[in-house]
Amino acid sequence: MDITADVVRSIYTGVQTAFQQGRATYTPTWTQIATEVSSTTATEDYAWMGEFSRLREWIGDREVNKMAMHGYSLKNRKFEATEGILKDYIEDNTLGGVFKKFEDMGYAAASHPDELVYDCLAKGTQNLCYDGQPYFDPEHPMGEGQNMKLVSNIQDGTGVPWYLLDARRPLKPLIFQKRRDYKLTAKTDDGTSDRVFMADEYLYGVDARVNAGYGFWQQAFMSKAELTADNFNVAFKRMMQLKSDKGRPLGIKPSLLVVGAEHLAAANQLIKAMQKEGGASNTNYNQVEVLASEWLD
Incomplete structure (x- = not known):
């Protein structure tokens, strides 16, 4: 085959x-646990994060709920994947298998937000959130002055983590920040491309500027204990009992049990079975x- 501009x-x-x-073959799940935020700068500032909204009875003048200013920001990161097609494949008209590689590239682009968001969840004991503590931590400060106390959103253990999330609100537990969406570009001009001249190869690549981060820690709970009814109920209760800095109920109610392969069978038995093993009614x-992700252990 002659390589012309039309070819x-x-x-x-x-x-x-x-x-x-390839993109169409992957169904992402990050949208269930993360809010998409459109970014317009290199770094987005989330200093406003800290207090949930709530209405009060209007008596007298309005009370202005001043936003607590925190130092949390999220810098966009660059990601790319590039593949080449040798001119030999075009000249010999053997491109059928090559196109499958670009289907796989599309799949990788579609699944990349999931990879980022679930990695962010898995690293929640290391990475800091808006209050300066790790997202999953036993010592989140809550309250003001003498009423300040330390609150935990983690359950101790030695096993693979599982997670309870309240993902019902517009602002979900995690954030997926997008500065530039995933886009495919090409470098194929014989006259100007150094790659074509030096390596006899046409280049095609996808790139994006995105990142993942944390919303309110109060909407998430991590446990390294065994996934049993007792441990699940303890975690569920602790989330529902959370109060704001001003001492009011936050209205937290877990909606998702997020697991990887390690806990999938136990999660299905705990949540989806109408009866426990032995025949007793399953109150959970x-x-x-249940949200199972291949990006978690």
């Missing part, structure tokens, strides 16, 4: 088609939704 353009069309087909039946 190169048609190959790019084929690459784009394969890329989009459909108490929350």
Whole structure:
């Protein structure tokens, strides 16, 4: 096959088609646990985070709820993947298998937000959130002055973590920040591309500027204890009993049990089975939704 400008353009069309087909084969789940935030700068500031909204009875003048100013910000990160097509493949008209590689690139682009968000969840004992503490921590400061106390959103243990999340609110427990969406570009001009001249290869790549971070820690709970009814109920109760800095109930109610492969069978038995082993009624039946992710252990 002679490599003309029309042939190169048609190959790019084929690459784009394969890329989009690959994207369509993956169904992301990050939207269930993270809020998408459109970014317009290199770093987004979340200093306003700290107090949940709540209405009060209007008696007298309005009370202005001043936003607590915290030092939490999220810097966008660059990500890319690049693949090359040797001119030999085009000349020999053997591109069928090559396009499958670009389907896989599309799949990788579609799954990348999940990879980032669940990695963020898994590293919650290391990474800091808006109050300066790790997202999952036994000593989150709550209250003001003499009423300040330390609150935990973690359950001790030695096993693989599982998570309870309240993902019902507009601001979900995690954040997916997007500065530039995933986009496929090409470098294929024989006259100007150094890569074509030096390596006899056309390049196609996808890139994006995104990042993942943390919302309110009060909406998330991590346990390293065994996933049993007793441990689940303790975690559920502790989340529901959370109060604000001003001592009012936060209205937290877990909606998702998030697990990886290690706890999937136990989670299904705990939440989706109408009866416990032995025949007793399961009081946790459909108490929350089970969300299993391949990006967690």
